[in-house]
Amino acid sequence: MQSSCENFVEVDVPDQKIVSETVFGSDEAANNAVIGIYNELFKADFSNGNFRSVTLLGGLSAGELQTTALNEEMIEFEESEILIENSYNLALWSSAYNIIYLCNAVIDGLRKYNGVSEEMKAKLMGEVQFVRAFVYFYLVNLYGKVPLIQSPDYRENALASRAEKTEIYEAIIDDLENAVAILGESYEGGERIRPNKYTAMALMARVYLFLEDWEKAETYSTQVINSTENYALLNDLDQVFLANSQEAIWQISPAGRALSVIPNEPRIFILTSAPPQSNQPTAITKKQLMLYSKKDIRSEYWLGVFPTDVKDYYYPTKYRIHDSEGIKEYSMVMRLAEQYFIRAEAKVHLENLTGAITDLDKIRERANLDLIMNLNSGITGEALLDSIQIERQRELFTEWGHRWLDIKRTGMAPKILSGTKTSWQDTDVLYPIPEEERSKNPNLTQNNGY
Numbered sequence: 001m002q003s004s005c006e007n008f009v010e011v012d013v014p015d016q017k018i019v020s021e022t023v024f025g026s027d028e029a030a031n032n033a034v035i036g037i038y039n040e041l042f043k044a045d046f047s048n049g050n051f052r053s054v055t056l057l058g059g060l061s062a063g064e065l066q067t068t069a070l071n072e073e074m075i076e077f078e079e080s081e082i083l084i085e086n087s088y089n090l091a092l093w094s095s096a097y098n099i100i101y102l103c104n105a106v107i108d109g110l111r112k113y114n115g116v117s118e119e120m121k122a123k124l125m126g127e128v129q130f131v132r133a134f135v136y137f138y139l140v141n142l143y144g145k146v147p148l149i150q151s152p153d154y155r156e157n158a159l160a161s162r163a164e165k166t167e168i169y170e171a172i173i174d175d176l177e178n179a180v181a182i183l184g185e186s187y188e189g190g191e192r193i194r195p196n197k198y199t200a201m202a203l204m205a206r207v208y209l210f211l212e213d214w215e216k217a218e219t220y221s222t223q224v225i226n227s228t229e230n231y232a233l234l235n236d237l238d239q240v241f242l243a244n245s246q247e248a249i250w251q252i253s254p255a256g257r258a259l260s261v262i263p264n265e266p267r268i269f270i271l272t273s274a275p276p277q278s279n280q281p282t283a284i285t286k287k288q289l290m291l292y293s294k295k296d297i298r299s300e301y302w303l304g305v306f307p308t309d310v311k312d313y314y315y316p317t318k319y320r321i322h323d324s325e326g327i328k329e330y331s332m333v334m335r336l337a338e339q340y341f342i343r344a345e346a347k348v349h350l351e352n353l354t355g356a357i358t359d360l361d362k363i364r365e366r367a368n369l370d371l372i373m374n375l376n377s378g379i380t381g382e383a384l385l386d387s388i389q390i391e392r393q394r395e396l397f398t399e400w401g402h403r404w405l406d407i408k409r410t411g412m413a414p415k416i417l418s419g420t421k422t423s424w425q426d427t428d429v430l431y432p433i434p435e436e437e438r439s440k441n442p443n444l445t446q447n448n449g450y
Contacts, residue, residue, distance in 0.1 A: 058401020
């Protein structure tokens with residue numbers, strides 16, 4: 001969680017780190033500091049779509065992915081037997097808190113120094129508060145109670161205790177409310193890598209879904225869906241994950257990383273040689289594959305196969321561009337399809353089953369599946385909720401741990417995973433607090449079961 005204050009973000013090199021009056025002495029310099037945070041999102045283990053990211057580790061935990069190589073620390077996630085010394089878990093935790101530190105440093109600098117115009121200060125504040133809320137959303141859902149760090153004073157933060165989940169959610173909502181109030185409706189330069197008002201609303205809809213505040217979940221998701229000048233479901237599934245696609249609500253660009261101009265997801269998922277010698281140590285599980293009927297075109301567009309003499313290995317192909325001739329794909333963080341799922345689930349709980357069916361059928365129609373309104377217009381609310389979860393599982397697989405968080409928030413994780421994970425315990429729904437962090441901070445307690 002500690003990072004060098006003096007090195008936070010160099011004015012002319014946004015990838016570096018500094019906190020000083022110089023950085024907040026002009027609009028350009030302060031803007032560069034925030035660009036540094038977006039660049040860090042592509043590099044940080046937590047958010048970079050690589051081996052230690054939420055996407056891969058959450059996919060293993062949820063049973064979407066299986067390991068195909070002898071990587072003991074990945075296997076621990078697959079089997080939900082994570083040791084407190086697991087370095088992947090440590091990287092996930094510490095990189096998330098490093099992003100929070102950077103956000104706190106910018107927020108503190110914008111408040112403390114007067115060299116930035118009020119208009120720029122407000123814009124940057126809204127963006128950074130959104131990023132901080134986003135990271136805390138994942139921390140609280142992966143680990144439960146976590147330290148709520150809202151200042152850049154690393155000496156004070158080094159001994160911070162874990163805050164209650166309610167307090168963390170209050171902080172998330174406060175940050176998002178500020179972001180919604182401050183940010184504009186369009187994307188800067190047409191690039192969907194810096195959040196706008198609707199990006200904050202989309203995360204707010206998700207937060208209220210998790211808090212089971214159905215009315216607010218519906219309200220916020222509706223505002224995003226109704227922003228048709230910004231967003232649309234794309235019928236061509238090849239187009240969904242391209243840079244700045246109209247389905248994208250927020251993406252992370254590899255442009256700030258000199259060594260790469262493509263996302264990490266195609267590097268780690270698309271099999272280029274036979275396991276276990278492959279550089280890609282995971283594959284799609286049989287359980288996930290069985291979700292797709294022959295009619296479902298997502299299996300055609302978003303799943304690839306590497307045949308061997310022993311078995312066929314399937315892998316996700318949502319990202320598929322390997323060449324370096326310009327940036328064609330960005331890492332997708334939030335997209336419109338999720339908002340339809342959020343609104344459908346909220347409508348079921350608000351007893352608007354017709355509206356929920358309409359929203360769910362938007363996704364099913366694109367996937368070339370029969371519409372629920374034609375198959376079973378009299379479906380019960382409970383059955384419709386099950387259908388929404390199955391459709392989320394088909395649509396959002398290997399994206400930011402959606403399935404892992406879904407089976408936890410709905411209380412279905414023990415039922416779903418106890419039959420496939422031989423050592424499953426109900427306490428496995430939370431990852432352990434890394435032992436290295438606890439050795440540095442005696443006030444950090446451990447989750448039950450570890």
